Structures are given as C-alpha cells and as structure tokens.
Amino acid sequence: MTDQGAIGGTASLSAKVAEGARFATGGPRTGKSIQAVDRALTMLEILAGSKEALGLNELAARAGLNASTCHHLVQTLVGRGYVLQVGRNRGYMLSSRLNELVELQAGEADLADIVKPEIEALAEQLGEAVQLATLHGTKLVTQLRVGRSSAVVEVDEIRKMTALHATATGKAILAWLPDAEIMRVISENGLDRYTSKTITMLHGLIEELRHVRRHGFAIDDEELRDGVVCVGAAIRDEKGAVIASISATYAAHKNSDAYRTHVITGVTETARRLSDQLKANRY
Structure with missing residues (x-):
C-alpha cells in the first residue's frame, strides 16, 4: 500500500x-529494580497513611531506609508527579496522580x-x-x-x-x-x-x-x-x-x-x- x-x-x-x-x-534491562520498586511503593503507602507532610528524615525512618537512599527514591517519585514537596519545611505528601x-x-x-x-x-x-x-x-x-x-x-x-x-x-x-x-x-x-x-x-x-x-x-x-x-x-x-x-x-x-x-x-x-x-x- x-x-x-x-x-x-x-x-x-x-x-x-x-x-x-x-x-x-x-535488550532486557538489568539491575535491582525489584527492590527499588518495593521501597518506592512502601514510601507511597507511608505517605498515604500520613495526615501531614513528612520530612525526609521522618520518611526514611518509617521506611527503614538511610536518608540518601530515601532521597533518591522520593525525588524520582516527585519527578514523576506522584509525590509533592510542600510547606515551609518542604515535606513530602502524595499528589493526586494515583487518583x-x-x-x-x-x-x-x-x-x-x-x-x-x-x-x-x-x-x-x-x-x-x-x-x-x-x-x-x-x-x-x-x-x-x-x-x-x-x-x-x-x-x-x-x-x-x-x-x-x-x-x-x-x-x-x-x-x-x-x-x-x-x-x-x-x-x-x-x-x-x-x-x-x-x-x-x-x-x-x-x-x-x-x-x-x-x-x-x-x-x-x-x-x-x-x-x-x-x-x-x-x-x-x-x-x-x-x-x-x-x-x-x-x-x-x-x-x-x-x-x-x-x-x-x-x-x-x-x-x-x-x-x-x-x-x-x-x-
């Protein structure tokens, strides 16, 4: 045609x-993507259960992660629009993206x-x-x-x-x-x-x-x-x-x-x- x-x-x-x-x-992608996904989902669940924005250290503590790892993951979620940084202390909370x-x-x-x-x-x-x-x-x-x-x-x-x-x-x-x-x-x-x-x-x-x-x-x-x-x-x-x-x-x-x-x-x-x-x- x-x-x-x-x-x-x-x-x-x-x-x-x-x-x-x-x-x-x-070709197929490699790497520890399963662990990263599991941690990211854990952070989303923690944020969903919080009535207020959480600071990085608080989020890391609840997720059982060190601050550096938590920062990289949450910034990825911010970049994709699933998490927002809000308030004077720039805490983290869920966006409406999941809805x-x-x-x-x-x-x-x-x-x-x-x-x-x-x-x-x-x-x-x-x-x-x-x-x-x-x-x-x-x-x-x-x-x-x-x-x-x-x-x-x-x-x-x-x-x-x-x-x-x-x-x-x-x-x-x-x-x-x-x-x-x-x-x-x-x-x-x-x-x-x-x-x-x-x-x-x-x-x-x-x-x-x-x-x-x-x-x-x-x-x-x-x-x-x-x-x-x-x-x-x-x-x-x-x-x-x-x-x-x-x-x-x-x-x-x-x-x-x-x-x-x-x-x-x-x-x-x-x-x-x-x-x-x-x-x-x-x-």
Missing part, C-alpha cells in the same frame, strides 16, 4: 526517514461498556472476531474482544503490545499521533519483523500511515501472523482526538477484493457510529 502524499512531519522525522532507519527492540490513574482506568472501562454493543453487532454481522484497543504510553492494549474467527488463532497479547507497526489497531491509532509521538513509540518498541510482510523500515511505515490517514482505515495484511488479516479504524472523542481503535480479524484465504471491501465497510461504519456516539455522550 503506497501513497505519494506528504506526511507533513518534523525535520527530525524526515531525517530519520532519509537515513533509511531500521529500529529494533533493545488520576484510577480515573483513567475507570474511563477505559466505561469506554468498553459504551462500545460493546456495537462491537458485538459487528462481530455477528461479519462472523469474525472484533477487538477494541487503546494506547497506554507506547504500548497497545486490547481492552475488549468479541467473537472468534474460524481458522484464526489469536496472537499472544504480549507480542501485540509492542507491534503497533504490524497491527491494524496499532496503525489506526499511530497514524493520527504527532510526529514526535510516532518516533517515541517506534524508538521504544522497535520495528521488529514477525512475517515476510512486516514493515521494518521507517520510510515504509510512514508511507503506510499516509494511506491510513487518506483512506480512513488500516490493514494488517499478514504482517503480524501468516494467514491472518485485520482491518482497523480509529475511534474519536468529542474533541476529535483518537482515543482507541477497533479491528476485525479474518483468515487470509478469504481475502478477496469483495470480502475485504465488505469488512472495511463494516469496520469503518462502526468506528464512525461509535465516534458519533462518544461525541453525543461527551465521553
């Missing part, structure tokens, strides 16, 4: 394309509830599996799946989380991100090869995303798994921002022009109705 239109991107993105950049996922995360999760649960009837109707209409996905940071997360495609075995969800470039739901979201966000997703996840059809070069992905924006749908044409095709489209909120995507999955042996058009029509019309519904409900 190629398209000669311009991406209208930033200079850095164009430079990467010019370099013929190829991205690969980095925001809970509200975000609740919002996505609400989204799944809102879209489920339409997704169920599309799955029944097509006789194929239909899924809803959202972007968490740089990871693609399947929030809902309805139905099952005959002769199609679902791909491991862990693999799909970093495979936005090789999935219809991923490309349907990726196409509408700012250039800087596209680069961040690619840099963190890589452009790993899953089949002979997977797009692994940046210029090829940029060309593909042009197609998505121009035509209003994305296709995974056996790019994540041999024998499996997916068609995806973006869902927008009342402000026009892309907040999720849906896709339908079917076996590649069905992939005639007529059947593909049939699936594309069903997916794009459902995505449009859901976007209109979210706009009306001011989700």
Whole structure:
C-alpha cells in the first residue's frame, strides 16, 4: 500500500526517514529494580497513611531506609508527579496522580461498556472476531474482544503490545499521533519483523500511515501472523482526538477484493457510529 502524499512531519522525522532507519527492540534491562520498586511503593503507602507532610528524615525512618537512599527514591517519585514537596519545611505528601490513574482506568472501562454493543453487532454481522484497543504510553492494549474467527488463532497479547507497526489497531491509532509521538513509540518498541510482510523500515511505515490517514482505515495484511488479516479504524472523542481503535480479524484465504471491501465497510461504519456516539455522550 503506497501513497505519494506528504506526511507533513518534523525535520527530525524526515531525517530519520532519509537515513533509511531500521529500529529494533533493545535488550532486557538489568539491575535491582525489584527492590527499588518495593521501597518506592512502601514510601507511597507511608505517605498515604500520613495526615501531614513528612520530612525526609521522618520518611526514611518509617521506611527503614538511610536518608540518601530515601532521597533518591522520593525525588524520582516527585519527578514523576506522584509525590509533592510542600510547606515551609518542604515535606513530602502524595499528589493526586494515583487518583488520576484510577480515573483513567475507570474511563477505559466505561469506554468498553459504551462500545460493546456495537462491537458485538459487528462481530455477528461479519462472523469474525472484533477487538477494541487503546494506547497506554507506547504500548497497545486490547481492552475488549468479541467473537472468534474460524481458522484464526489469536496472537499472544504480549507480542501485540509492542507491534503497533504490524497491527491494524496499532496503525489506526499511530497514524493520527504527532510526529514526535510516532518516533517515541517506534524508538521504544522497535520495528521488529514477525512475517515476510512486516514493515521494518521507517520510510515504509510512514508511507503506510499516509494511506491510513487518506483512506480512513488500516490493514494488517499478514504482517503480524501468516494467514491472518485485520482491518482497523480509529475511534474519536468529542474533541476529535483518537482515543482507541477497533479491528476485525479474518483468515487470509478469504481475502478477496469483495470480502475485504465488505469488512472495511463494516469496520469503518462502526468506528464512525461509535465516534458519533462518544461525541453525543461527551465521553
């Protein structure tokens, strides 16, 4: 799928394309991260149980840490917005960040509830599996799946989380991100090869995303798994921002022009109705 239109991107993105950049996922990270996470969570629990801001020494004593270690950990939490420094003595207390995360999760649960009837109707209409996905940071997360495609075995969800470039739901979201966000997703996840059809070069992905924006749908044409095709489209909120995507999955042996058009029509019309519904409900 190629398209000669311009991406209208930033200079850095164009430079990467010019370099013929190829991205690969980095290796596993090492270090005593488990101990650090445990200590950070302990400090969050201590702060949550305190009615007033705690000074560094008091926080360190309650957490059973030396002041230096406590300082490094709490400053990381401050930098990430989970802890605030307040008052004359610059004591530490929890921010509202944790509440925001809970509200975000609740919002996505609400989204799944809102879209489920339409997704169920599309799955029944097509006789194929239909899924809803959202972007968490740089990871693609399947929030809902309805139905099952005959002769199609679902791909491991862990693999799909970093495979936005090789999935219809991923490309349907990726196409509408700012250039800087596209680069961040690619840099963190890589452009790993899953089949002979997977797009692994940046210029090829940029060309593909042009197609998505121009035509209003994305296709995974056996790019994540041999024998499996997916068609995806973006869902927008009342402000026009892309907040999720849906896709339908079917076996590649069905992939005639007529059947593909049939699936594309069903997916794009459902995505449009859901976007209109979210706009009306001011989700």
